[in-house]
Amino acid sequence: MNYGCSNGNCGLCQARLVSGEVSKISHHDFVFGVAEKSMGHILLCAYTAVGNVVIEAHESAVIPEQHITTRVKKLNPLAGDIVLLHLQTPRTQRLRFLAGQSVRLDLDGRACATHPIASCPCDDRNIQFHIRLKFDDEFSQRIESLKPANTVQIIGPLGDFTLNNRSHRSILLLAFDTGFAPVKSLIEHAMQLEHSENLYLYWIAEAEEGHYMHNLVRSWIDVFDNFSYTPLNAKDLNPCATPAGGMQTDAWRDVSQALLRQLDAEHDNLNDFDIYVAGPDTVVQFVRDSLVKHGFPREQFKSIST
């Protein structure tokens, strides 16, 4: 549903209470006209339901493109050359996005790149990214030099790596390296919505220390009954993988092939799943083509190249 500031100012979250009781949970500056008031209009960001309610609200099929000037809250190393960039939006202009989507990061108009959001849309002010810094890369150098309170423009949201809410199939999430970022967003959102389908996460890391949020993922096992986690190292799947120099296309392909064999052995029928893959382009294409070749329904496959 439509919303903007989450703060009682813009009026975009306006809805009509058709039946039931609501209670005000925060002050709002937005002022309703006399007609709206008499028709029972409320702001969804400022009221909560007391029991079952029926509301009439605008539903937007597509989230509009937003341009937001955010501030750097933190820039922390995660592992090796991967950093966590934490941006904060102004209180009155939060980012509307779906779990798994990306935004374009614009650093003073001098360097831009598109990155998947690693955080949950349930916290639409605090937007996080897992960024692998690359040698001799303008964008990476500018990211490295960011300091708290510096500004970063975000433009988006972009992409359709989002959960299919209409499906009741179990979900297989294959995250390769920093492909974990959009997958984390999907899982956190699914947990928040108390998703009842089974979620199986396989996180394939290129380097030894590549499961940079291993403890966080382990903690999800305790709170989410239907969640299972398998951390894997690329070189366990393919002993010829060469993490030191960065994995090459062939090595990733072999890793993906070995992973598909493992999935086949561990699950009765992969066609019973919705499969989400996030990782290097080569991996995404290889996994999709291999699955489709063996009869996997294309509409049950979603991917993002990271």
Ligand code: FES
């Ligand atoms: S008033 Fe802006 S989102 Fe509710």
